[in-house]
Amino acid sequence: MTHHFNLIKEENVPELKSVARLYRHETTGARLLSIINDDDNKCFSINFRTPPKDSTGVAHILEHSVLNGSMKYPIKEPFVELLKGSLATFINAITFPDKTCYPVASQNTQDFYNLIDVYMDAVLHPLISPLTFQQEGWHYEIENLKDLLTYKGVVFNEMKGALSSPERVQEESILEALFPGHTYGFNSGGDPVNIPDLAYEEFKRFHDTYYHPSNAYVYFYGDDDPEKRLELMEGYLKSYQAIEIDSSIPPVKPLKQPQKVKVYFDAGQDTDSQKKCYFTVNWTLTDKSDPLLVFSFDILAHILIGTPASPLRKALIDSGLGDDLTGLGLENVEHRELLFSTGLKGLSSGDSDKVQKIIFDTLETLVKDGIDKDMIEAAVNTVEFQLRENNTGTFPRGLDLMVRIMTTWLYDDDPLKPIVFEKPFQMIKEKLNQVDRYFEEMIRKYLLDNPFRVNLLLIPDVNVARQREKAEKDRLAKLRAGMSEEGLQKLVDRTNTLKKRQETPDTAKALASLPILKLEDLDKKIKMIPISNENRKGIEVLHHDLFTNGIVYLDLGFDLAVLPADFLPFTEIFGRALLEMGTKTEDYVTLSQRIGKYTGGIESHPLCLEGYQSEMSVTRLILRAKATLQQSGKMLSILQEVLLTAKLDNPERFKQIVLEQKAGIETQLAMRGDQYANKRLQAHFTTAGWATEQINGISSLFFLRKLVKDIEKDWKTILTQLESMRKLLINRLGLICNVTLDNESWKVFSPQLEGLLERIPENPIEPVKWDITPPAKMEGLAIPAQVNYVGKAASLYSLGYRLDGSAEVIFNHLRMTYLWEKIRVQGGAYGAFCVFDHNSGVLSFVSFRDPNLAGTLENYSGTDKFLRTLDDTRLSADELLKSIIGAIGLLDAYQLPDARGFTSMQCYLTGETDEKRQLYRDEVLSTTRADFNAFGDVLEKAMSAGVVAVVGARTALESAAVDLTITPVL
Numbered sequence: 016m017t018h019h020f021n022l023i024k025e026e027n028v029p030e031l032k033s034v035a036r037l038y039r040h041e042t043t044g045a046r047l048l049s050i051i052n053d054d055d056n057k058c059f060s061i062n063f064r065t066p067p068k069d070s071t072g073v074a075h076i077l078e079h080s081v082l083n084g085s086m087k088y089p090i091k092e093p094f095v096e097l098l099k100g101s102l103a104t105f106i107n108a109i110t111f112p113d114k115t116c117y118p119v120a121s122q123n124t125q126d127f128y129n130l131i132d133v134y135m136d137a138v139l140h141p142l143i144s145p146l147t148f149q150q151e152g153w154h155y156e157i158e159n160l161k162d163l164l165t166y167k168g169v170v171f172n173e174m175k176g177a178l179s180s181p182e183r184v185q186e187e188s189i190l191e192a193l194f195p196g197h198t199y200g201f202n203s204g205g206d207p208v209n210i211p212d213l214a215y216e217e218f219k220r221f222h223d224t225y226y227h228p229s230n231a232y233v234y235f236y237g238d239d240d241p242e243k244r245l246e247l248m249e250g251y252l253k254s255y256q257a258i259e260i261d262s263s264i265p266p267v268k269p270l271k272q273p274q275k276v277k278v279y280f281d282a283g284q285d286t287d288s289q290k291k292c293y294f295t296v297n298w299t300l301t302d303k304s305d306p307l308l309v310f311s312f313d314i315l316a317h318i319l320i321g322t323p324a325s326p327l328r329k330a331l332i333d334s335g336l337g338d339d340l341t342g343l344g345l346e347n348v349e350h351r352e353l354l355f356s357t358g359l360k361g362l363s364s365g366d367s368d369k370v371q372k373i374i375f376d377t378l379e380t381l382v383k384d385g386i387d388k389d390m391i392e393a394a395v396n397t398v399e400f401q402l403r404e405n406n407t408g409t410f411p412r413g414l415d416l417m418v419r420i421m422t423t424w425l426y427d428d429d430p431l432k433p434i435v436f437e438k439p440f441q442m443i444k445e446k447l448n449q450v451d452r453y454f455e456e457m458i459r460k461y462l463l464d465n466p467f468r469v470n471l472l473l474i475p476d477v478n479v480a481r482q483r484e485k486a487e488k489d490r491l492a493k494l495r496a497g498m499s500e501e502g503l504q505k506l507v508d509r510t511n512t513l514k515k516r517q518e519t520p521d522t523a524k525a526l527a528s529l530p531i532l533k534l535e536d537l538d539k540k541i542k543m544i545p546i547s548n549e550n551r552k553g554i555e556v557l558h559h560d561l562f563t564n565g566i567v568y569l570d571l572g573f574d575l576a577v578l579p580a581d582f583l584p585f586t587e588i589f590g591r592a593l594l595e596m597g598t599k600t601e602d603y604v605t606l607s608q609r610i611g612k613y614t615g616g617i618e619s620h621p622l623c624l625e626g627y628q629s630e631m632s633v634t635r636l637i638l639r640a641k642a643t644l645q646q647s648g649k650m651l652s653i654l655q656e657v658l659l660t661a662k663l664d665n666p667e668r669f670k671q672i673v674l675e676q677k678a679g680i681e682t683q684l685a686m687r688g689d690q691y692a693n694k695r696l697q698a699h700f701t702t703a704g705w706a707t708e709q710i711n712g713i714s715s716l717f718f719l720r721k722l723v724k725d726i727e728k729d730w731k732t733i734l735t736q737l738e739s740m741r742k743l744l745i746n747r748l749g750l751i752c753n754v755t756l757d758n759e760s761w762k763v764f765s766p767q768l769e770g771l772l773e774r775i776p777e778n779p780i781e782p783v784k785w786d787i788t789p790p791a792k793m794e795g796l797a798i799p800a801q802v803n804y805v806g807k808a809a810s811l812y813s814l815g816y817r818l819d820g821s822a823e824v825i826f827n828h829l830r831m832t833y834l835w836e837k838i839r840v841q842g843g844a845y846g847a848f849c850v851f852d853h854n855s856g857v858l859s860f861v862s863f864r865d866p867n868l869a870g871t872l873e874n875y876s877g878t879d880k881f882l883r884t885l886d887d888t889r890l891s892a893d894e895l896l897k898s899i900i901g902a903i904g905l906l907d908a909y910q911l912p913d914a915r916g917f918t919s920m921q922c923y924l925t926g927e928t929d930e931k932r933q934l935y936r937d938e939v940l941s942t943t944r945a946d947f948n949a950f951g952d953v954l955e956k957a958m959s960a961g962v963v964a965v966v967g968a969r970t971a972l973e974s975a976a977v978d979l980t981i982t983p984v985l
Contacts, residue, residue, distance in 0.1 A: 017242065018249040020047060028435060030402070031416070035431055036241070040248070043228035044257040048420065048430050049244055050236040050413065056104055056909050057127045057237030058413030060118035061138055064232075064262035064425060065110075065225050066198040071213035072205015073221045075110040076152035076170045078117075081141040081222070082108060083151065085133075088528050089142065090521040092835075093133050096529050099831035100897025102126045102537075104909040105411050112190070112203045112349050113264050114425055116418075120411040122909060124239055128247070129530040135251045138226055146516050148215045150840060154513065155491075155506050164491040164506070166211060167866070173845040174205045175801035176864030180685040181280045181293060181360075185473050186343060188278040189297045189356060192469040197267050199350055207801075208486075228252045230260045232424055236413030264351050264426060267299065269467045281483075282475030283799030283969070283985055293473035294367040295342040295358030296374050300461045302352050303422050306432045310398070310439045312353055312461075315454050316345035317394040318386060320357050323595045324607030326390070327357065330377040332671050336370060337362035339678035348418055351426055355462070358471075361678055367472050378463055382455045391447065391454065393611025395440075400615040402436050404566060404641075406911060480799060480968070517840045523891060534896060537903050539940065541932045544919040553748045554772050557923060558765075559755045559916040566615065567647045567756050567764055568639075568913040570920065571654070572622065574749035575634035575706065580785040582740050583709040584718035589740055590619025590636050591672050592663055599660035603668060606657070613649040615641040617657075621710045623703040625855035627927040628818055632702040635751070635924075636744060641913070644760050651771045658745050658775065663737045666730040670723065677719040680711070684985060688796075688804035688966035689861045693850065695796065695964040696808035699789040701855045706785075713796060713984055747777040751924070755916025792962045795972035795979035802844075802864045803967030805871040809957035812856030816953050820938025821946035825882070826851050826858075827905065828890075828898040828947070833881045834860070837874040842867050853935070854925055858957055868965060868975040876958045883951030890944050902939050 016022075020038040028035050033052040040047065065074040082094035090096065097106055105120040117138055119130040153168035177183050187202050194200035202209075235244045282291065303309050319327040320340060328340055338361030346354040359370050407415040416434060424430035446453045495503070545560045575586060594610070594617055597603035610617055617640040624633040638658075642650035663669070684691055694712035697704030708714050726733055752772065756764060812818075826849050838847035844865035851858045860875045910918060922932070965972060965979065972981050 016041065018245040020245045026431060028431065030436055031434065037430065040228065040252055042257065043252050043255045045228040045231045045233060045252055047233040047248060049241050051241050052238065054237050054412060055122050056120055056411050056413065057239050058118065058120040058411050058417065059131050060116050060234045060414065060417050061134065062114055062116045062232040062234065062421060063225050063230050064113060064264065065115045066113050066262060066264055067201045067203050070202040070206040070209040072170055072174065072210050073213055073218055074115055075204045076218060077222055078108045078110045078115050079151040079170055080143050080147045081137045083147045084142040085136040086140040087136040088133055090525045090529065093137060093529060095831050095835055096897065097130060097133060099827065100531050100900045101130060102900060102904040103130055105414060106130065110203055112199050114421060118414045118417065120414060123536065125536060126532055127239060131247060132530060139251065143219065143222060145215050146513055148218050149513055150517065152213065152218065153210050157506050157510055160500065160503055160507060164495045167843045169839060169843060169845060170205055171207055171210050172802055172843050172866050173864050174210065175207050176845060177204060179281065179800040179802065181473060182682055184278065184280045185293050185295065185341065185471065188276065189295065189343065189469065189471055192274055192276045192471060193297060193299055194267050198264060199267065225260065225262055227258060227260060228255045229257050230262050234417045236416060266302065267352055271466060273466055274469045276469055277472045277474060279474050279476040279479050281479040281799040282477045290361055290363050291475045292362050292364045293341050293358065293360040294362060294370045295356050295471050296371060296468060297354065297356040297471060298462060298465055298468040300353040300355055304428055306439045307442050309347065309353065310436060311443055311457060312345055313398050314394045315457055316355065317398055318390055318454060320344060321394065322607045322611060324604035326381060327374065327377050330373050331359050334373055336366045338674040348422060364472065364474055371470060378458050382459050382463065385452065386454055389608040389612065393608040397611045399440055404615060406913065411909065514841065517836065526893065531893065531897055532900055537900065541929060541936050542907060543929060544915050546919050546923065551769065551772055553777060554750045554752055556752045557920055558761055559919055560758045561755055561912040561915060562757050563755060563912045565644050566641055567644055568641050568916055570753035570917060571638045572635040572751040573744045575636055576782040577743045577749055577780060578740065579783055582736065583706055584715045585736065585740055586621050586636055586710045588672050588676050589737060592669060593657045593661045594619060595672060596665050596668050597662045598656045599662060610653060613642060613646045614653065617653065623707040624921060624925050625701045625703045625852065627854050627925045627931065629926060633924045634703060634706045644763060647764050648767050651767055655771050655774055664734055666726055670726045673719055673722050673726065677716065680716045681985060684798055685800065688798065689863045692804045692806035692964045692966045693859050693861050695790055695794065696806050696859050696962060697857060699962050700810040700857045702785065702787065704857065705787045705789065745775060747775040748780050750775065753916060753920040755913055791980040793979050794964045795981040796964065796966045797969040797972055797981055797983045798966060798985040800968045802866055803868050803965055803971055804861065804863060805865050805868055806859060806861040806964045807872060807875045807961045808857060808859040809961040810857050811953060811957060814956045814960060816856065818853055820935040821942040822851060823902040823939050824898045824942040825947055825950050827901045829878060833878060838862050838865065838871055842870060868967065868971055869977050872963065872977060879951040879955035879958065882947050882954060885944060885947050890947060895944060899939060899942055906936060
């Protein structure tokens with residue numbers, strides 16, 4: 016026993032180069048999993064089983080609320096203070112359907128322990144007062160007796176925004192239909208219709224019931240001292256005793272017969288929404304106790320729908336009945352059971368039976384005729400490559416591991432099953448050698464013969480929003496009519512009390528309780544990324560000597576500046592066409608299988624950047640490829656074929672790509688309207704910003720809609736444009752080549768790369784000057800939504816501002832103080848951001864899931880006064896230090912090797928040298944309060960000269976006290 020923790024199990028995990036130790040705390044029964052390795056991005060999470068019994072969102076509201084002050088840290092929002100002044104590489108909280116997780120990560124050990132201390136006190140000793148519940152959950156808002164009664168609350172508005180997305184409505188409806196009466200049948204995030212049914216007493220009781228060490232799953236990962244982990248946890252748990260908590264998640268009760276369900280969603284103002292239905296077939300498969308089955312389903316799902324060549328995906332898309340696939344795919348993280356879900360969106364309601372028939376006919380054919388062996392081999396390689404590479408992007412590897420581990424640990428099963436993959440994969444390969452029909456029999460048993468399924472038809476209805484809004488207003492009006500003047504006055508007093516709390520700053524004494532780093536704890540020097548460059552036959556070749564565990568990361572960047580402006584909207588679909596339409600020697604199915612068999616994937620991405628404080632712009636189409644060093648020759652061979660012989664003359668396949676691209680933007684608009692508002696803003700100021708909006712912004716959506724019709728009417732002209740684009744783009748003289756790989760492996764790969772580069776044709780470069788027409792300066796973009804995404808932007812450099820690193824500190828402070836308090840805390844939006852591009856000098860303010868519009872714009876205009884009036888009381892030395900620390904944390908964001916190599920290439924292309932980066936860091940570290948005050952003058956000019964873009968409901972855009980040019984989008 017160590018620090019009152021009993022060691023239950025210790026196991027080497029060679030797949031992760033780690034040692035795993037599983038403990039149980041002697042006095043409380045708390046479970047602790049300690050993953051020990053050399054990853055300096057240390058991770059921690061404390062997790063609780065939190066099964067909801069209704070859709071009031073109690074677990075979600077509690078997740079928000081416990082981070083709003085605790086006994087040891089009695090400030091309004093310790094979470095915000097941590098965001099403001101930590102080197103954390105991740106800090107958040109996550110509500111799942113049956114658990115709530117509180118994860119943090121940091122590369123700095125002292126910062127890591129500080130984060131743990133705040134989080135442990137938050138979950139075990141939160142203050143969670145009624146005012147916290149009202150702010151984060153919901154409350155009646157009424158400032159004067161004559162005002163109408165309204166609902167307000169962060170989670171209330173967050174879920175209004177979430178459920179504005181048809182995909183989210185579809186997901187919740189699938190779960191409700193598959194699991195009626197079960198925990199998973201409720202909306203753990205909360206339905207805005209039900210959230211106001213939650214009383215504070217129930218909310219408090221939920222914490223008292225489930226947030227106890229006896230119901231806790233504690234997780235550590237990384238290179239910190241494993242003994243210190245146990246010592247820390249004993250300090251937090253020693254005052255508790257074990258109690259009985261009934262938080263178990265029972266197995267779901269299977270449906271005996273397949274069900275059919277219809278659900279209606281908001282079609283906005285679109286009266287021509289006949290072909291906007293969603294149809295899915297959704298199965299519950301099995302629990303996750305057998306890792307062989309789980310990994311087999313990962314592969315089977317990839318076989319069926321994972322690539323454009325996958326037989327089920329291909330059959331659905333080839334039908335022409337819809338625009339793109341929809342559904343949950345293989346859902347293997349959020350529930351005790353595995354789910355599989357697929358179908359089509361953008362179809363007519365009368366075609367749902369046809370889609371169902373295609374799904375089952377295709378599955379029957381696969382069982383009868385067998386699955387193509389190359390397809391199986393490609394899927395096995397792809398899934399295994401992903402597991403071995405363990406590339407989680409910007410999300411810390413340790414936290415991705417934690418999410419997977421919880422898929423068994425939460426249900427009292429072995430937590431290592433989901434991460435120990437060598438043995439299951441070996442078993443799968445043996446079965447494939449011994450059993451001819453391994454995956455075919457899985458299709459038969461778990462899909463064709465499985466009655467535990469639901470067919471869901473999602474139908475657009477222009478009346479949904481109106482009915483929903485009316486029901487809410489009627490509910491509030493009825494409540495108000497039944498209240499006495501005394502009762503209304505109490506609500507007015509409560510509203511004002513909450514506002515006063517929101518507006519009252521924490522005391523210096525309370526803020527001083529929070530642990531923060533010292534300036535000397537910060538690295539004074541930038542993090543260098545090794546880079547070498549050479550010119551090979553007109554091609555710039557960059558190499559980054561980084562350890563990649565034997566994986567070659569290759570980026571090929573083709574110069575978009577050679578294209579006429581009207582070709583730019585083709586960029587993303589042209590990149591996909593190169594990889595998804597086949598070549599001179601093979602069709603796209605065979606090509607897709609070949610990519611899957613021999614590489615870790617090849618993708619295309621646009622890259623548009625403004626030069627570092629210069630008039631230059633960088634606009635590229637990047638092909639990003641990766642493979643093991645052993646298979647790198649085959650990767651290069653595939654790239655050569657797609658670049659030189661891609662078969663573009665296939666109007667049916669090209670139309671499918673266009674429809675999928677269009678559907679993807681339409682989906683994202685409802686979910687991340689802030690991103691599209693910001694792209695619209697950026698298009699006013701820089702060539703790169705305008706190009707980005709043309710390539711994958713709202714302008715591109717309009718282009719794609721027209722293109723669908725043009726393909727049918729005049730394919731010959733479209734093909735001529737595509738061929739012209741290929742001739743202009745695929746050019747050795749316009750190419751940059753970026754390789755991330757260790758030096759020894761580079762010596763092997765470099766001669767092979769030479770063979771590809773010398774085969775790329777060479778043509779004179781003739782950059783085109785684009786005639787740029789920006790959007791309207793005050794623009795409203797109408798979509799079906801219950802909330803808004805409100806943006807305002809200006810170019811600081813054009814207003815005379817000269818870059819200083821203090822801007823990084825100032826914007827970090829603005830995000831986590833003024834904008835957070837005004838727009839989230841007081842305004843009820845989910846969040847607000849200020850995004851400053853120090854290359855171009857463009858500053859954007861954008862809100863997220865915001866119930867307001869004009870008020871938010873007014874708050875943006877108040878940023879200058881906020882900065883100018885900061886004094887030693889409102890911006891103390893500690894507050895300034897926090898903002899500096901937070902800025903350094905943003906500059907030092909954790910990156911995996913492929914991302915580091917790509918970042919280095921971007922700096923090279925934009926002219927951001929290491930010397931400039933170091934100067935910027937020096938300025939960050941030397942920021943003073945005077946810099947804040949002086950920057951107020953900059954923001955006053957910016958807000959006076961700024962442009963506006965708002966994505967939201969037409970009714971909100973029309974009724975706002977702002978003169979907007981309204982453009983219907985969805």
